[in-house]
Amino acid sequence: MEEVKLFGHPLSPFSCRVEIALKLKGIQYDFLLEDLSNKSPLLLQYNPVYKKVPVLLHNGKPILESVLILEYIDETWKTNPILPDDPYEKAMARFWAKFVEEKCLAALSKTIWSTGEQYEKDKAEAGELLKLLENELKGKKFFGGDRIGLVDIVANFIAFWFRALQEAVGLDVLTKDNFPKLWEWAEDYMNCSVIKESLPPKDKLVADFPPPYMGEHLVAYFKSRLASSATTK
Numbered sequence: 001m002e003e004v005k006l007f008g009h010p011l012s013p014f015s016c017r018v019e020i021a022l023k024l025k026g027i028q029y030d031f032l033l034e035d036l037s038n039k040s041p042l043l044l045q046y047n048p049v050y051k052k053v054p055v056l057l058h059n060g061k062p063i064l065e066s067v068l069i070l071e072y073i074d075e076t077w078k079t080n081p082i083l084p085d086d087p088y089e090k091a092m093a094r095f096w097a098k099f100v101e102e103k104c105l106a107a108l109s110k111t112i113w114s115t116g117e118q119y120e121k122d123k124a125e126a127g128e129l130l131k132l133l134e135n136e137l138k139g140k141k142f143f144g145g146d147r148i149g150l151v152d153i154v155a156n157f158i159a160f161w162f163r164a165l166q167e168a169v170g171l172d173v174l175t176k177d178n179f180p181k182l183w184e185w186a187e188d189y190m191n192c193s194v195i196k197e198s199l200p201p202k203d204k205l206v207a208d209f210p211p212p213y214m215g216e217h218l219v220a221y222f223k224s225r226l227a228s229s230a231t232t233k
């Protein structure tokens with residue numbers, strides 16, 4: 001009997017990536033909820049370098065970093081592949097996953113926290129990156145083609161987290177008009193049952209994000225921004 005345990009947090013987009021991959025493959029696992037403001041000794045033991053979730057424990061061996069965990073899961077359990085077999089297609093999927101991870105997440109996150117002129121600058125910068133994703137989706141339902149693949153799972157921050165926070169704070173970075181293909185992708189992605197059951201409720205995300213590991217000042221800032229957007233609506 002295999003041991004599969006996931007140290008995670010339900011509001012973490014990184015932890016949800018792993019849950020999605022395990023569910024897509026039908027792997028049974030135990031979810032160990034981490035209190036990110038008071039991390040468990042086991043989490044610190046398994047991930048002494050970054051001290052972050054997610055950590056996948058497979059038969060006693062820890063696997064770290066969500067994208068690497070996704071690849072590990074795909075290589076370990078072959079049903080419902082999330083990476084293509086073809087070496088070129090695989091390299092391209094990794095390329096776009098890296099692009100989403102390293103460029104898009106940072107650029108989109110900046111727009112949530114910035115205001116005024118800085119917001120306009122950050123929005124334009126994020127828009128340039130989203131254009132590239134919009135183009136990549138041409139002729140495809142998902143980044144993975146007809147089925148959800150690595151890039152789709154890595155981009156879950158865009159489909160759910162970013163769109164929910166953007167709506168809550170009243171931003172217009174990613175809209176149906178500006179990025180119709182990307183918007184449609186996000187809707188299709190969110191409509192998949194495996195995805196729906198792996199994501200936290202939107203109101204909980206908006207109320208409790210960012211999770212407590214982030215600085216108090218960020219939490220306070222986010223709340224005040226929410227409050228001011230609510231009064232100006």
Ligand SMILES: N[C@@H](CCC(=O)N[C@@H](CS)C(=O)NCC(=O)O)C(=O)O
Pocket residue numbers: 009011012013014015036051052053054064065066067213
């Ligand atoms: N690059 C990591 C990022 C993981 C990450 O940032 N996890 C956050 C939760 S969303 C965390 O555990 N933070 C705890 C901390 O920063 O102390 C991955 O992809 O797994």
